[in-house]
Every structure is written in C-alpha cells, then in structure tokens.
Amino acid sequence: MAHAVDQMKLNLDRIEYGDISADNVAVALIFGHGESATLRISATRLSLPPAHIFEQLEINCKEGSLTAIQIKCREGIYHAQHQDHGKITGRLSLSYRLDGIAGEIVLDSITAGDGTIAGDLKFNADGWDAGIQGNKLALTWLHKMIEPLGVWPSDYSDESGSVDVDMRIQGRHADLHHVQGIIRTHAIGFYGVNAAENLSSDMNFDVKALEGWDIKAEGNLGNGALYVEPGITLGTVRPGIALEITDQPLRFAIDMHLDESLQQVNLRQLDIDHPGVMTAQVQVEAELGEEINIHMADVALTATGAGKFYTTWLQPFLLDTQFSALEIAGALETKARITANELRHLDLHFDDLHAYDGNGRFHIAGLEGALRVTDAAIPLQSSLSWRGAGIYRIDIGAGKLALESRNQAINITHWENVPVLDGLLQIDAFNITSAGRKDMTVKIDGSLTPISMADFTRAMGWPIMSGVLTGAIDGLTYSHSNLVVDGLINLGLFDGNVIVRNLRIEDLFGLAPALYADIDIHRLDLELLTGHFSFGKIQGRISGGVHKLELQAWQPVYFEAALATPEDDKTRHRISQQAVDNLGYIGGGAVNALSNGFLSIFKEYSYGRLGISCRLYNGSCEMGGVGDTPEGFIIVSRGGLLPPWIEVKGTGHSITWIALVEGLKTISSNQPEFK
Amino acid sequence: MNYTREIRLLVLLIFVTGCITVNVYFPAAAAEQAADRIIKEVYGDKLENMPPATPAQPDDQSSYETLPEQGVASRLLEFLVPAAQAQEANMDISTPAINKFKASMTQRHTQLQPYYDNGAIGMDSKGLITLRDPKAVSIKERNTVNQLVAAENQDRNALYAEIASANGHPEWESDIRNTFARRWIANAPGGWYFQDTSGNWKQK
Numbered sequence: 070m071a072h073a074v075d076q077m078k079l080n081l082d083r084i085e086y087g088d089i090s091a092d093n094v095a096v097a098l099i100f101g102h103g104e105s106a107t108l109r110i111s112a113t114r115l116s117l118p119p120a121h122i123f124e125q126l127e128i129n130c131k132e133g134s135l136t137a138i139q140i141k142c143r144e145g146i147y148h149a150q151h152q153d154h155g156k157i158t159g160r161l162s163l164s165y166r167l168d169g170i171a172g173e174i175v176l177d178s179i180t181a182g183d184g185t186i187a188g189d190l191k192f193n194a195d196g197w198d199a200g201i202q203g204n205k206l207a208l209t210w211l212h213k214m215i216e217p218l219g220v221w222p223s224d225y226s227d228e229s230g231s232v233d234v235d236m237r238i239q240g241r242h243a244d245l246h247h248v249q250g251i252i253r254t255h256a257i258g259f260y261g262v263n264a265a266e267n268l269s270s271d272m273n274f275d276v277k278a279l280e281g282w283d284i285k286a287e288g289n290l291g292n293g294a295l296y297v298e299p300g301i302t303l304g305t306v307r308p309g310i311a312l313e314i315t316d317q318p319l320r321f322a323i324d325m326h327l328d329e330s331l332q333q334v335n336l337r338q339l340d341i342d343h344p345g346v347m348t349a350q351v352q353v354e355a356e357l358g359e360e361i362n363i364h365m366a367d368v369a370l371t372a373t374g375a376g377k378f379y380t381t382w383l384q385p386f387l388l389d390t391q392f393s394a395l396e397i398a399g400a401l402e403t404k405a406r407i408t409a410n411e412l413r414h415l416d417l418h419f420d421d422l423h424a425y426d427g428n429g430r431f432h433i434a435g436l437e438g439a440l441r442v443t444d445a446a447i448p449l450q451s452s453l454s455w456r457g458a459g460i461y462r463i464d465i466g467a468g469k470l471a472l473e474s475r476n477q478a479i480n481i482t483h484w485e486n487v488p489v490l491d492g493l494l495q496i497d498a499f500n501i502t503s504a505g506r507k508d509m510t511v512k513i514d515g516s517l518t519p520i521s522m523a524d525f526t527r528a529m530g531w532p533i534m535s536g537v538l539t540g541a542i543d544g545l546t547y548s549h550s551n552l553v554v555d556g557l558i559n560l561g562l563f564d565g566n567v568i569v570r571n572l573r574i575e576d577l578f579g580l581a582p583a584l585y586a587d588i589d590i591h592r593l594d595l596e597l598l599t600g601h602f603s604f605g606k607i608q609g610r611i612s613g614g615v616h617k618l619e620l621q622a623w624q625p626v627y628f629e630a631a632l633a634t635p636e637d638d639k640t641r642h643r644i645s646q647q648a649v650d651n652l653g654y655i656g657g658g659a660v661n662a663l664s665n666g667f668l669s670i671f672k673e674y675s676y677g678r679l680g681i682s683c684r685l686y687n688g689s690c691e692m693g694g695v696g697d698t699p700e701g702f703i704i705v706s707r708g709g710l711l712p713p714w715i716e717v718k719g720t721g722h723s724i725t726w727i728a729l730v731e732g733l734k735t736i737s738s739n740q741p742e743f744k
Numbered sequence: 745m746n747y748t749r750e751i752r753l754l755v756l757l758i759f760v761t762g763c764i765t766v767n768v769y770f771p772a773a774a775a776e777q778a779a780d781r782i783i784k785e786v787y788g789d790k791l792e793n794m795p796p797a798t799p800a801q802p803d804d805q806s807s808y809e810t811l812p813e814q815g816v817a818s819r820l821l822e823f824l825v826p827a828a829q830a831q832e833a834n835m836d837i838s839t840p841a842i843n844k845f846k847a848s849m850t851q852r853h854t855q856l857q858p859y860y861d862n863g864a865i866g867m868d869s870k871g872l873i874t875l876r877d878p879k880a881v882s883i884k885e886r887n888t889v890n891q892l893v894a895a896e897n898q899d900r901n902a903l904y905a906e907i908a909s910a911n912g913h914p915e916w917e918s919d920i921r922n923t924f925a926r927r928w929i930a931n932a933p934g935g936w937y938f939q940d941t942s943g944n945w946k947q948k
Binding site: 625 | 836838839840841843844845848872878879882883884886887890891893894895897898899902906
C-alpha cells in the first residue's frame, strides 16, 4: 500500500520551558517502507541554562513518532555547534509533549575534556529530575561548565585533577529540592580561601530542601592535603583546618540541618576518624553570626596523638588566646557538654601529656589522670598527677591532687605538697569555681617552706642573692586573667621579714603582664644578706620598703623604695671596703667615700646609719640616703663604737634605671674578695 | 553687606577651632616620629642609618592614598601654628611593655616578610595586617601564616593601647592606630599591598 504522504513536517517558531528555549524548531517525520518512520528534529538555536548555546542542532532518530500530542525519538544521533566546545555529537532519545508540559531526554555518554559525561532530564508539571554521570571530568573543564551557574566559588585558581560524579538533582522551575549522589576526586588541586593539593577522596551525599537544607554526607579523604575554613571568625582570626593525609584515610560522616538563612545549624551528628590523631563524635545546635551562640553541644573525643590533634584541630581556633603556641605530646580523651554557651560537664583524661607554652609562660610534663567538672549536685571525683611543671621561670616539681566537682565548682579534696625550686608549696585550701567558663576562679591558700634565694633569684634572672625565702600566701585568687592576693605574702628573709601587700598581676599570661604591689621590709640582717654574696660584708640591720611598685612586662616602671638602718638598731654597724666600693656601683659612680687615702688600708669600718632610697619614675631614680648634703645625699653616716669610721656620700640626685641595673650586675658578677 | 566680614570671621573661627581640636590634644607630628622609629626598627632598618625622626613630608605619601584626617585643614594649621607644640611634645615609646611588643614584632618580621613580598598578606587601614591572598600560601603554611598574623595583630593592638596609656592619654589609642596605619604603609617597601580607607587593596 502506498502512503498518501511520505513526510510530515511541523514547524515551531519557539519552544520555552523555564530557562530552556529553542528557536525555529522543525520536526519532520519521514516515512520509509513498512511501518517504520524516521524523525528529524532541527533547531537553529537551543539555549540551556545557565548559558549554554547550541546552534545548528540536528537530531536524526532511527525510530520516531509525531502525533498531535507529542514527539518521540529513539536511538537518535545529534549534531550541534556549542559556543565553547565546538562541534559535538552523540546519541540520545527523547520525548516531548507538544503542549510543553512534559518531556524527557536521555543523552548517552560523550567526551568531555579528557573524560566522559552522560545525562538525562525529565520534566512535567510537578517539576524536573536530572541525572549526571561524569567520569574523570577535569576540574578545569568543570569550572568552565559550572561557573556560569554562579555556584562555582569566586577567586579560586590553579585547578587540577579530575572528578567522577554520579548524581541526581530534583527541583521545580528554578528551585532546587533534592540533590544526591557520589563525588570521587582524583588528585585534585585548587587554591582559594579553601585549598586542596593532590587530594583523592570520595563522598556520598544527600541534600534536601526542607525548611532550609537537610544535609547528609559521608566519605573519606584518601590522600593529599586539604585546607578548609568553616567560615567563622574568632576575634580577628578566621580559623581553618589543614589536613595532610598520607597513610590511612580520614573518614567522616555528617548529618545536619541548616535553616534558610544559613544561620541556625543543627549538627545532629559529625563523626571524624583521623587515624593516628583523633576520633570525634560531635552534636551541636548553634546560631551562627558575628558571635556564635551555642544552644547545646556534645563532644566525645579521643586524641591518641595530642600534639598533632592540637596543631591540626585545636590551635587554629585558639590563635587569639593565651594557648596559641603550645607544644604538646601525649594523649587525651574528653567528653564535654556545653549548654547555652556554658560548659556544663567535662570529663577530661590525660595520658602522659606534656605541654609547653612557646612563649615560655607555663609548662607541664607527665600529666596523668582525669579532670571532671559537673554542674550537677551529685559530686564527681577525679585525680590528677604530674611529674613537673612551671610558671614563667619558676619550676614546680611533681604533684598530685584529688578533686571533687559539683555545681560547676571544683574542690581539691586531697593534695601533696608541691616542690617549688628547692622548697615546698604547702597548700592549705584550693578550689576552683565556674570551671571552664569565662568567670572561672581559682583560689589558693598556702605557704612556702624554705626556698633558697640563690635558686629563686637565679630562676628570675635577677642579681643572685643569698639566704632563704619562706612565706604564707593567703587568698591568692586567679580569675579573668588577673592574679590578686587579698592577704599578705609574708616572707622570712635574712632573719627579718618581708611583707608583700596589695599584690595584683593583671593579664598574668598575657603579652605584657602588669604587677602592682607594696613591699614592707623589716629588720633584715645585712650580714646574712651580704655574707655569701659578692657585695661585700655589712653588719647591721635594715628596714624600709618598696611601695607603689609597678612592673610592666616584668620590668619596673615605678616604685618608691627606701631602706635604712632602723633608728633603734643596737646591732654592730661595720662595713667592708668592698661593700663601700660596691655602693659606688649602685650610685653609678656618683659616690664619694671618705675612705680613700690612708683609710683605705683598713678592710672594715664602723658606720652610724646606712640607707638609700630611690623613687623610680620615667626611667630614672631620684636618689636619697640617710641625710642630705649640699651636693647630694649621705648613704653611710659616721658613727659606731670603734674606729675607723667612715662616711659615704652620693652626689647628684638621680641616676637612670639602666645605669643602676648595670651597677648591680657588675656587683653580682664580681668575685668576693673576702668573707 | 555689613555682615560679610562677620560671616567670614565666623567661618574662619569655626575652621580654626575645628583644627585646633585635632592638633592641640593629639601631638600628630610626635606620634608620627614615634611610629616611624618603631616601624623602622621592626622593618629591620638600622637605627644608626635612620634619619632624625621627622614628620612625614607630603612626598612620602604620594605613593598611597591620603587618608581623610590628613586633609588640607590640618596641614594649613600645622603651617599656621608653629610646630613648637608638636615638636616639644615627645611621645614616650620606651616603656618595658612597648619594648617587649617591639622586640616581639621585630623578631616576627623576618618570618612575615616573604608573605608581604609575595602579596599573601597586606596592611589594612586599621594598623593591622591580614591574609589578603590565600592563594599565595601553600596548605602546609596556611596555619603558620594565620598564627603569625594573629600574633602580630595582638602585638599591634597592645602596642597602640600601651603608647596611648604610657603617654597618659588612653583616649589617643585610635589616633595612634590611625597614625601607625599610615606610617606602616609609608615606610613599607614598594610592591607590598595595603588597603585604602574604602577597603580596596592596592600595591605600593
């Protein structure tokens, strides 16, 4: 039977669906022999989102049909000219309802850069469903393809490597509803705020639009390096995690919800397994913004390599704090709960942990045991021990504490006295309140059993002094980075005593701590003070004080110091020639001793009173002594029972602090001539 | 017509009064000298080779944007009011805390310099530094650079507060910060990046 017609043709000026459009569409059904018909579809221009233009599109279908309702094409071959990729050709099948409300297209795999890509798209009145399967797609090729969509992050460069992609995307018009699939990277690299080098990884993901975004993902980083910034700012720092994977893969799984504003985050579960470094399970409900508001957070973490854990996962978040430059070794394990931005529960276990502050402010070695803090009324017991520790230059020996926590406070229920230099710190009371919070407060009452002044002054880098240091410390409080001693520090020194009052250290572990104190000095035995010290021997007592003392960065900037023989001192007053000479060093050479000439043949002299004062201000000392002269002041006055007598005078009234310190250093470096 | 002279005088009075507010209470020239001494030391210029610290000449600023407070009015006033007051008022920059910050920044500068040179970090308009081009820093170095930048900014913030405090005027902190912001840029070698007051990055 012969057909009445051998060809049916339909011409459409323009077809549109959302952002998809085709111009001058011609559909021709060509009848052959028998029942079969081929279909030829052509368009002068096909525009696909976001900005792909195909020209001179022609599709020849081995089997096709054209009815009043729809066009169908099977085993089609298409040819077109793409604005960027030139001539493309491939296989497809499609169907399209002529009323424009539904259609389907399946594109078989074609070459894409050095890889291949296939895709399919189905749409109807309910929305659309697309699938992409890419194999070894070069990142540079992907960048070029995706950039027009506006989802490729700006300011990135140096892309390298390739990815495999198998994903499905569902949506309606321009709204995205669901994306799921697998992405596998092969030695990719990119540089921007985040960065990757030679990174091989794979990840399954499932993202749903559900009053915001519901995100589930799991995968592993098998090799290479990755730097990721979570997008928060702490102080002036935007922390980032830098990972370098060489041996075993880092595995992760995440289940979270972000609200539409991307400000409310509910991290239902984050699991990280970083072999040799740590494993962590985290849940967080928080509000992001200029300040992060944590409604609730649970963290369970085991750091088998505490050093690498600190540098990789912790340090980036601590760069604006006092713990920004630690060197850590050992292991730790913790469980913590934060509610309404406050630490409510902490269970922290240490296993031979060593921590050294890179700025030399503190260190601890061989820390073992647990620290438990709870806000509950039922007490939690824990204990800590360490082999050694130190604050600034003061070494503290091994120690052990038993602790009990309830209502966010920690009480030390048992302790062992802690060696400090060659003495002991005996602790009478020790408690911590608001542990782990900004208003955490540490209170200690205790006493120091004899510490040699030589060790102490050497540790502090001061001129070496002899004798021993003992003392009571009442009401020592550390909170908000400040250390305050409410009571007195009573030091037994050189058979007299020294009372430190109003001691306050602001920003103790900060960049430039400031120390304020008043020091009263009562009847120090000068023979003990100078006896084992290269200053030269002086017999007698001395009293006075250093008031309104102010140190900045541990250097004095102000004080009013005055030391003199007490008026009622009945002890023997003798001074050696060497001590007389050294008083000259203290005065920067501006001292005249009436021991020159024939008197210098004596090795010791009698004196009446001895005294020196200094008001340090603006880098200079206003000097004074036990009396004034027209040219200056008297440091040692004539007197005493037996000759020879001596008088030492200072000329002028001021000396720079630097010259005074140099003088003291000269004295301390001299070898004693006699004892 | 009779009011013209009064209006002119009033305008002049307002103009002069406004300027005096800036210059009488904050010794801008002394602050610049102080800033230059610290900055040159941090940048590693040999102190003995430093010219006597003098206020920046207009030429010094030709290579970067002049900031608003360096306007015509203040320059005119500096001319009208003999710099006696400014020159007499020395800034104390020798406190132990300032020395500590300066030493710490000087020590750190050798580590920061390669990142200034390759444009990874730049000087912002608030007297601080920032990582402006992360692409120029390898992943291995990222956290090192973040740490250096954070530590430098901690020192700089503390330095500005301490200079103001050491000179008995904590309220000068923002003036000192602004002075330093200009002088870090003015003393920097060519090729380093800085941020103008609009937040745009420029290369010196």
